[in-house]
Amino acid sequence: MIGKFFHTPKSKPFYIPYRYYSPEKEAMQEREQRIRRELGIVEEKEFDANYKANLKGSFRQAMNNRSRSASDAQRRSNTRLIIMVLILALVFYLLFFYF
Numbered sequence: 001m002i003g004k005f006f007h008t009p010k011s012k013p014f015y016i017p018y019r020y021y022s023p024e025k026e027a028m029q030e031r032e033q034r035i036r037r038e039l040g041i042v043e044e045k046e047f048d049a050n051y052k053a054n055l056k057g058s059f060r061q062a063m064n065n066r067s068r069s070a071s072d073a074q075r076r077s078n079t080r081l082i083i084m085v086l087i088l089a090l091v092f093y094l095l096f097f098y099f
Helices: 023-039 058-098
Strands: none
Touching: none
């Protein structure tokens, strides 16, 4: 028991092995791409319907849309809070001065 009191655990080593890396395959792909560029071969890419071409400012625009709904929710919450405070003040006023 006393031995465990002064024991400090050692940190565990952080180790992640490389899983799918093949230098030969990477070199071969780089050569193929270089040769295709030199020959002018263009690969046909699949068209993704969900892709947005203009991403500049889209995050800011999405945050503005979110902030409008958040500000509306905050405004409703504040009005609810004010109404509750007024009701409680009325109840306390009636309790202290009429009963």
